[in-house]
Amino acid sequence: MSDQPTLIDWTKVQDLCEDVGxxxxxxxxxxFLEEVETALQTIGMAEDLEAALHFVKGCALNIGFDHFTDLAAQGERLAARGLPDQVDLVALDHAYRITRDLFLSEVRDRIAA
Incomplete structure (x- = not known):
């Protein structure tokens, strides 16, 4: 059993593709890519960090970015508890970029008809 997090739920990706064509x-x-990248560029300056993290979490959940979703959810919980300084925005950004790159490199093969 691996300690590595699951970056992408490819079943969710396939289901999304089937649902929307x-x-x-x-x-x-x-x-998704445009909105999340814009959000990540400004998230450190967000007046409501909890809401900003909730937004990126929801976006990521819908497209199957599991690890990124989990990190955004952890950050959202910290912000909700009044601990925004403990949210690791660098790790969140890093997880997004790694997941995005994996997604873009494999998505065509994984959802090919």
Whole structure:
């Protein structure tokens, strides 16, 4: 058994693609990447860190970015408890970038018809 977190729930990715169709899936992915990258660029300056983390968590959950979702949820809980200084935004950003790169390198093969 591995201690490595599951980065991507490929079943969820496949289900999303089937639900919205291939063209819709490409649009969802493009929108997801744009919104999350914009959010991550400004998250450290967010007036409401809990809400900002909730937003990226929801986006990531919908597209199957499991590890990133978990880190955003942990951060959201810390912010909700009044501990925003304990949220590791660098780790969150790093997890996103690693997951994004893996996703983009494998998605075409994984959802090919």
């Amino acid at each position: 291939r063209d819709g899936f490409d649009e969802v992915v493009e929108l």
